[in-house]
Amino acid sequence: MTSLITGGSGFLGSSIARELISQGENVVLFNRSGKQGMIPDSIVDKVVFEQGDLACWAEVLDVVSKHKVDTIYHCGALLSGSAEESPLKAYEVNTLGTWYILEAARLFDVKKVLFVSSIASFGSYIEDPVPNTAPQYPSTLYGVSKVSSERLGEYYKTKFDVNFRGVRFPSVIGPKRGEGGASAYSSLVFEKAVLGEPYSIYVEPNSKIPLLYIKDAVKALIELGNADENSLNYRMYNIRGFSPTAKQIVEEIKEILPDAEISFDPNQDMINIVDGWPDCLDDSEAQNDWGWKNDYNIKDTLLDFKNELEC
Ligand SMILES: NC(=O)c1ccc[n+]([C@@H]2O[C@H](COP(=O)([O-])OP(=O)(O)OC[C@H]3O[C@@H](n4cnc5c(N)ncnc54)[C@H](O)[C@@H]3O)[C@@H](O)[C@H]2O)c1
Known part of the structure; x- marks a missing residue:
């Protein structure tokens, strides 16, 4: 089986690649840079790197036809900050790029297209926890591009029977995620706690984040595909995770790493962004339909962070 991962050298794409390689799949990574990015050295020789632009129809068509792809994990996108800085580019990469992926899937009989949407596809002032079918009126271009991609995917399923499926994630965290975004x-x-470095949190102790x-995240995508x-x-399915306050995160860390040096230096702009997000997504539809269940609560997350960073 061959899987194509768009944005495959990024944070989520590289973790999907690692899991698929461990399951014996052929993995092709489609990225603007074509470089290793976050792909670990341990699998760099086991994956195929293809340089290409999601906003270029010919390059998308070419990579899907050349590799006889069975499944596409469509993770490539401009994220929220970059999308606000370059809205037209974000429209081309995120929305047209999704269209090109779906069209290539239709033309070359790709068995499944798995799409990654976001909590940002919902606007503010919404019921919390957010139901799977809550109205989507996002305030950011990133959110708009996610909603339009979701609807395009559903259109391709209804009209052409392209097997489109997707998840809406809250903020995804993991080792080496980096400093981008208000949720970083x-x-x-x-x-930083695991690495023994001091860290100052830029939101209030009672700011909550999903x-x-x-x-x-990787497990959810693969299980939905299966x-x-x-x-x-x-x-499309909401995926919940857990929703700690910043204070709860610090308390959990201190239980396992009592010497961790963590302080608070709140920044009002960051607080406004984080406090504007819903506290959590209701994922009961994913639980009911395909048996979704999280493996990691906050404590397991910390322990695995420690394990991964110490390897
Ligand atoms: N990280 C999160 O918290 C989060 C939450 C919800 C949804 N998502 C979604 O998950 C997906 C992956 O996000 P991530 O966190 O891994 O981000 P990331 O920035 O690490 O990965 C995105 C990848 O897309 C690639 N890309 C950007 N423009 C491209 C183009 N024109 N052509 C080809 N590739 C291009 C980038 O090179 C990068 O490798 C995105 O669709 C994102 O919207 C992420």
Whole structure:
């Protein structure tokens, strides 16, 4: 079986690649840079790197036809900050790019397209926890591009029977996620504590954030891909994770790493962004339809961060 991962050298794509390689699949990574990115050295010789641009129809078509792809994990995108900085580019990469992926899937009989959407596809002032079918009126271009991609995927399923399925994730955290985005503190605080470095959190102790550990994110995508078609009542599914306050994160870390040096230096701009997000996504539809269940709560996440960073 051959899987194509768009954005495959990024944070999520590289973790999916690692898991698929461990399951014996052929993995092709489609990325703008064509470089190793976050792909670990241990699998760099086991994957195929293809340089290409999601916004270029010919390059998308070429990579899907050349590798006789069975499944596409469509992770390539401009994320929220970059999308606001370059809205037209974000529209081309995120929305047109999804269209090209779906069209290539239709033309070359790709068996499944798995798409990664986001909690950012919902706007503010919404019921919390956010139901699977909550109205989607996002305030960011990133969110708009996710909603349009979701609807395009559903259109391709209805009209052409392209087997489109997708998840909406909260903020995904894991080792080496980096400093981008207002939610970055929730990953960095774990990482710095394990590395024995001081860290200052830029939100209030009671700021709450919905989080999902990277290994659960990978598991959700792969399990949704394997789910029986007849059990699916939706094409898109909310995935929940856990929703700690910053204070709870610090308390959990101190229990395992009592010497961790963590302080608070709140920044009002960051607080406004984080406090504007819903506290959590209701994932009961994913639980009911395909048996979704998280493996990682906050404590397991910290322990696995420690394990991964110490390897
Ligand atoms: N990280 C999160 O918290 C989170 C939460 C919800 C959804 N998502 C979604 O998950 C997916 C992966 O996100 P990530 O966190 O791994 O981000 P990332 O920035 O690490 O990965 C995105 C990848 O897309 C690639 N890319 C960008 N423009 C491209 C183009 N024109 N052509 C080809 N490739 C291009 C980048 O090179 C990068 O490798 C995205 O679709 C994102 O919207 C992420």
